[in-house]
Amino acid sequence: MATVEAVAGQMAHAHHDDRSFLRRYIFSTDHKMIGIQFLFACLFFLLVGGLLAMLIRWQVAFPGKPLPFGGIFPETMAPNGIILPEFYNALVTMHGTFMIFFAIMPLLVGVYANYLIPLKLGAPDMAFPRLNMMSFWLFVSSGIIMLASFFVEGGPSAAGWTVYAPLSAVPEYSGVSAGQQLWIVSIVFFAASSLLGSVNYITTVINMRAPGMTLFRMPLSIWSLFITAILALLAVPILAGALVMLLFDQTIGTTFFLPEHGGQPLLWQHLFWFFGHPEVYILILPAMGMVSDIIANGSRKPIFGYHSMVFAIAGIAFLGWIVWGHHMFQSGMNPLLGTSFMVSTMAIAVPTAIKVCNWLATMWRGNIQFHTPMLNATAFVAMFTVGGLSGIFMASNSLDIFIHDTYFIVAHIHYVLFGGSLFAIFAAIYFWYPKMFGRMMNETWGKVHFALTFVFYNLVFFPMHIIGIGGHMRRIYDPTQYTFMQPMQPMNRFITISAFLLFVSQIPFVINFFWSLFKGKKAEINPWRDNGLEWTVPSPPAHGNFEITPTVYRGPYEFSSPEVDEDFLPQTTPLNGDRRTAPEQVPGD
Amino acid sequence: MEGKKQPYMFIFGALAVLTVVEVGVAFIGLPRTLTIWVLVFLAVWKALLVALYFMHLKFEPLRLVLLAAAPLPLPFVLVLIVLVEYAR
Structure with a gap:
């Protein structure tokens, strides 16, 4: 267990940074550099996922038409630029895989748990810095393995990101063998990376908080990352175990999921979604936490209902374990079970609604500063609410019979993961960029990027509700083959053109990001006038973070306090009446 | 130890x-x-x-043992529901 003395001991060495280039930038054990490494890697994978989405949209809107620049694809994927059905299945699979496992999840957890947890808790680094480095390089390895699957015979996995068995278990069914095995191996590497990270985050939060940083003085971003780490620690091993079983079915002749030999395909669905639904909350809880921090800052008001926010995060995390069957309503499930899953799913709306109401109440009559992070955080609240409301439709098992496997589901997941998680990620990037890189991103271009993204995002995903209700199947190669779907083609083309414009709308962000690295305005220590501990150290912070171990006197949301002249009151600023002597750190208090 | x-x-x-x-x-x-x-x-x-x-749970305080045992109801729920599915 790391004690206050041990932390202080590390502090003494904190600012003698004589590490080599390799140790500082490549095989770094510094949590900040690892967070930044994750950021660059994940943005690359986000680009890959986005490009795959463009190919999918081209095919759906213009089936049978050759892709512009389609000549770069081999004959086995897109002869003369025309996407083959089997390649389309692979595109859909890999888009979901890259976005969920290699973009959204590590952007939220790999980047911000790494970067923020020690800084916001007053610790010099993670509890296990070498494990942290190993976690990043396992992640890179898994990404390379996944990318490599594009180049093997048969192409990458084409069984959907949920790799349902027996489609994924028998190579003849999907036409993919090596690609599917690489998919499995890659995700097992990813699981190992995620587990190492989770152990690190949990241990750091429990053992390495600065004096005075009680659990209920932690920012909501840290609460959500902490609970997310617990979810990942318990959920990811289930996926890893199920994947090894699937790999055995593929390679050594076991029949766990093969019905013709007594196996159970539904067992795969149960195992996958027992991981998969907590995974959904892994993909949204950190976003909720970071948005809470940014909304309080942008509203210049304390967060409304701090304790209820913490209990809502815990409530969502707990309920997330008993709802997985709502992904399987159409599997022929026992109706009694279906009803119980429907009720537990609807119950999740309660803590979720608490959070949404608290964000609105925080903004209510606040002195709102619409800086770029705040704009993105506000969009998160609005778009996540739309996604949450469409989720209630799907929770109803009778209604789900109709909308299951339609574009309504595609609209829902993108309202939650793009409108929710990705807007939160943009908010977080703009907000913590000055701390990470010591320079500000350009506000004007940030707002241009936000406005374009917000408009085109809605033009892409909102119409999907409409064609979904019309019965448009998701993952369909050629919608025009069904007469009833032909009238939806103009809408499909509209969505696709909007998607291309959404993709182009990210150019201002990319230019702003890289231009600001070198030419951005130098960042002050505390450019957003925030209260968190990370804003008390230089931008960027030195190796070891704090010159002396900070002492915390209050929670992180003391904005517009009548006790001080400025409209913020940092956690480390003592006031008359605050006990100056740091209380002993009590782990787990 | x-x-x-x-x-x-x-x-x-x-x-x-x-x-x-x-x-x-x-x-x-x-x-x-x-x-x-x-x-x-x-x-x-x-x-x-x-x-x-x-x-190392044998050598840890009881509260840590209980913490490690806390998620055990989750696999119980999973196995129970899978068995309910199979028993039909």
Whole structure:
């Protein structure tokens, strides 16, 4: 267990940074550099996922038409630029895989748990810095393995990101063998990376908080990352175990999921979604936490209902374990079970609604500063609410019979993961960029990027509700083959053109990001006038973070306090009446 | 545990023996249901040995043991629901 003395001991060495280039930038054990490494890697994978989405949209809107620049694809994927059905299945699979496992999840957890947890808790680094480095390089390895699957015979996995068995278990069914095995191996590497990270985050939060940083003085971003780490620690091993079983079915002749030999395909669905639904909350809880921090800052008001926010995060995390069957309503499930899953799913709306109401109440009559992070955080609240409301439709098992496997589901997941998680990620990037890189991103271009993204995002995903209700199947190669779907083609083309414009709308962000690295305005220590501990150290912070171990006197949301002249009151600023002597750190208090 | 000889190799040996027994049980032709129960029984012992010794729970305070045991209801729920599905 790391004690206050041990932390202080590390502090003494904190600012003698004589590490080599390799140790500082490549095989770094510094949590900040690892967070930044994750950021660059994940943005690359986000680009890959986005490009795959463009190919999918081209095919759906213009089936049978050759892709512009389609000549770069081999004959086995897109002869003369025309996407083959089997390649389309692979595109859909890999888009979901890259976005969920290699973009959204590590952007939220790999980047911000790494970067923020020690800084916001007053610790010099993670509890296990070498494990942290190993976690990043396992992640890179898994990404390379996944990318490599594009180049093997048969192409990458084409069984959907949920790799349902027996489609994924028998190579003849999907036409993919090596690609599917690489998919499995890659995700097992990813699981190992995620587990190492989770152990690190949990241990750091429990053992390495600065004096005075009680659990209920932690920012909501840290609460959500902490609970997310617990979810990942318990959920990811289930996926890893199920994947090894699937790999055995593929390679050594076991029949766990093969019905013709007594196996159970539904067992795969149960195992996958027992991981998969907590995974959904892994993909949204950190976003909720970071948005809470940014909304309080942008509203210049304390967060409304701090304790209820913490209990809502815990409530969502707990309920997330008993709802997985709502992904399987159409599997022929026992109706009694279906009803119980429907009720537990609807119950999740309660803590979720608490959070949404608290964000609105925080903004209510606040002195709102619409800086770029705040704009993105506000969009998160609005778009996540739309996604949450469409989720209630799907929770109803009778209604789900109709909308299951339609574009309504595609609209829902993108309202939650793009409108929710990705807007939160943009908010977080703009907000913590000055701390990470010591320079500000350009506000004007940030707002241009936000406005374009917000408009085109809605033009892409909102119409999907409409064609979904019309019965448009998701993952369909050629919608025009069904007469009833032909009238939806103009809408499909509209969505696709909007998607291309959404993709182009990210150019201002990319230019702003890289231009600001070198030419951005130098960042002050505390450019957003925030209260968190990370804003008390230089931008960027030195190796070891704090010159002396900070002492915390209050929670992180003391904005517009009548006790001080400025409209913020940092956690480390003592006031008359605050006990100056740091209380002993009590782990787990 | 300091100064005491660590029983890790002994535990490793016990796990290896239990694995051999498991493989044997699978091939000696017991009735299917009995085979499953025997295998579950042996697997529980293996899991306990790993948790108690390799994960050090035997040498940790009770609250940490309880913390590690806290998620056990989750696999119980999973197995119960899968069995309900299969029993129909």
